[in-house]
Amino acid sequence: MTDADQTIPSVLACDIGNTSVQIACVEGPKSSSLMSFSNDDLSGLGDGLAAIWGDMGGGGKVAACSVNPEGLAALESASTDAIGQDVLVVGRDLPLPIETDSPHPAGIGADRLCAAAAAYDQLGVACVVADFGSAITIDCVNADGLFQGGAILPGLQMGAKALAAQTAQLPEVRIAEPQCVYGRDTEQAIVNGLVRGARGALRELVEAYATEMGGWPLVILTGGDARIICKDVNDSDMAQAIVDDLVLRGVAIAYYKFMLK
Numbered sequence: 020m021t022d023a024d025q026t027i028p029s030v031l032a033c034d035i036g037n038t039s040v041q042i043a044c045v046e047g048p049k050s051s052s053l054m055s056f057s058n059d060d061l062s063g064l065g066d067g068l069a070a071i072w073g074d075m076g077g078g079g080k081v082a083a084c085s086v087n088p089e090g091l092a093a094l095e096s097a098s099t100d101a102i103g104q105d106v107l108v109v110g111r112d113l114p115l116p117i118e119t120d121s122p123h124p125a126g127i128g129a130d131r132l133c134a135a136a137a138a139y140d141q142l143g144v145a146c147v148v149a150d151f152g153s154a155i156t157i158d159c160v161n162a163d164g165l166f167q168g169g170a171i172l173p174g175l176q177m178g179a180k181a182l183a184a185q186t187a188q189l190p191e192v193r194i195a196e197p198q199c200v201y202g203r204d205t206e207q208a209i210v211n212g213l214v215r216g217a218r219g220a221l222r223e224l225v226e227a228y229a230t231e232m233g234g235w236p237l238v239i240l241t242g243g244d245a246r247i248i249c250k251d252v253n254d255s256d257m258a259q260a261i262v263d264d265l266v267l268r269g270v271a272i273a274y275y276k277f278m279l280k
Contacts, residue, residue, distance in 0.1 A: 033083035045271035065101035084129035133269025152242035
């Protein structure tokens with residue numbers, strides 16, 4: 020956003036994913052009071068909303084993007100009960116925050132579009148947004164700010180669970196930084212395959228996007244496993260930044276776009 024920060028309203032932004040709900044106060048390019056709740060236990064969600072709403076002085080709006088209908092229903096109930104506010108949902112009540120090259124933009128995950136919108140809003144140049152969450156999404160925005168599309172892969176934890184569930188002897192492993200180049204036992208080999216495979220997918224896709232666009236995009240990572248994929252952006256040729264609240268910032272952008280209509 021280009022207006023002065025004091026003219027930008029606060030948004031209690033919410034991201035309802037497949038494994039967790041994230042909430043924060045977003046005001047333009049700034050966010051604060053980031054909280055995360057597991058979908059397995061959302062009992063504290065109302066208290067979290069009330070705490071952030073209180074810090075906001077009871078002003079602003081509650082806005083959300085969701086890829087999880089049950090989680091969205093829980094958020095809407097908690098918001099009504101705890102702070103007496105309806106939830107404005109991206110793609111339902113709010114416009115999509117970024118233009119797309121898809122004939123069916125409503126079929127694209129709102130979280131992907133919100134992350135892409137926030138990245139381009141801050142960078143203003145062609146970029147790739149890679150979200151390493153329950154699923155891995157690696158999406159591209161061109162220099163004109165048009166969401167081009169991307170790729171969806173199983174997330175690291177999903178891959179680990181699938182290997183354990185669909186084989187006779189492979190164990191379920193804890194995802195972590197690979198400890199060696201060669202997996203010297205089965206657990207190390209699985210971790211190597213999942214983590215290094217995800218890194219390889221990121222490199223391959225960024226290279227493919229760069230070839231298609233005729234120039235290298237900046238790469239922004241987000242999601243719970245982003246720091247396993249890239250431990251230190253200052254010592255990496257894969258990414259330029261890790262932004263934990265990227266989707267939440269995009270939710271706020273969708274609300275600002277709605278205000279300007």
